[in-house]
Amino acid sequence: MSDVARSRPLTWRRLPARGRKDLALKIAGVAVTLVLAEAVTRGGLLPSRWFPPAGEIYVEFGKLAGGRPLWVEIGRTLSGWAAGLALGTALAVPAGMVLGSSRTAYRLARVAIEFCRPVPPVALIPLAVLVYGTGLQTKIFLVAFAVFWPLLFQTVYGVQDVDPVAKDTARAYGLGTLARFRTVVLPSATPYIATGLRISSSIALILAVTEELVVGTPGLGRAIIVAQSAGDPTRMYALIIVTGLLGWALNAAFQSAERRVLRWHPAQRLEEAR
Template sequence: MTALTAQRRGSRVRSVVLPAAVVVGLLVLAQLLTVTDVLPRSYAPPPTEVLASLGRMLAGAAVWADIGSTLVGWAASLGIAVALGTVVGLLLGSVRWVQWLLTPVVEFLRPIPSIALIPLVILTIGGGRDGEVFLAAYAAVWQMLVAAIYATASVDPVARDTARAFGFTRIQTIRWVTLPAMLPGLVTGVRIASATALIITVTSEIILGVPGLGSGLNLARNAGDLTRMYAYIAVIGVVGLAINTVFTAATRRLLWQGGRR
């Protein structure tokens, strides 16, 4: 084993062990604070009770069905946001008259929080899965749109002019020059948009009652089962962490090969 390989392996171990140690330390601290009643048990049950409730949940089928339902809504909304944000961002970043035409509309709609649209969504689309997907996609598309606009601006004008000199059509230029240059910015936009989509998906499930992790959390809260409620919060956090880990690994594999971009 070379020194460089050993150093990389040690770095990977530290990147896992140190965060895990911090989490364990915080759980131990929370346990001490709750059993000594510094944190009232009526608001914050001990982590051991939450973990026991989490174990019972994971042994059943209901929480896995909730996870699957949430991931379906998240994936649908993220797909819409990525497709729409990339296309509109590409147009806004590369076509002047489209930028002049759509920028006022974008700047008007972007500050409106998706949660403020819930009454309108219930009246028009309904309070089911379609409404959830619309709200999450609406919230996530702006991160993707901004990322696509900045990614378009990062395209090397020399490369674009070279493609034009070789007789590339606009579609060929986008396919072979623009999109590859935009890829790092687009991947960053997808990661940010994915987190936003998950947040609004869970929030919509809490408010609209759509089946998923949010509705399961809300049912536990309404029943006064605090340990189950905190267990659902832990599951939501783990799902978000898993999604971010997958996107991070995919980004490294997609953009970096053998230490070269």
């Protein structure tokens, strides 16, 4: 295939039959959901005081999307999301590499890990507010704590899943520790880390919005609370839709990045073949 052909945008006609069918089903599912929401609210099955007509919510969503204040709130939420996710990744991945490479280190840390892992991040909000106040640092701390654990265990599993034959072969060829890590361990752990990042991105967004709802840090969560306090359910639901779309967009972005980075992996090749 020529470079010119590869550079062409992927249009509806160029999609494979299975791809067109999947896309059509997704669009139909969204359309049916929107129509059902409109029918339920217009039909009076839900109290109009707390559940305004879906059409009004869509109109309010369009107004918000065209204004700068919404994007400012999205940026505030994403700043805490990104900083917390980056901090959690920077701490979890190296720790997972060490624990996955050494059974002794893993056994030493296992009790502490099993004690801290079940602690809900929301339960740490009073402590975080006491230490960091009600600013951005509290959001970063809670997000980093929440994403640390899935990333840690995904990294540990990835390191421990290295093929022993590949390890022995690399050792037989005289590769040093760093060379074995770069050529054998890291490629084996990368798919696990990528999956952990994709899962953690959703967890990070949930914690960022939750912190804004509870603590009042600027962002989408606080905007939702302000709309609710002002007795404006239409705007409140529109903002909730924004958070859902934001989570969907982030997950789609991580899935796309995962497919590109791990194109060499057999699982991704099998997925593309389908």
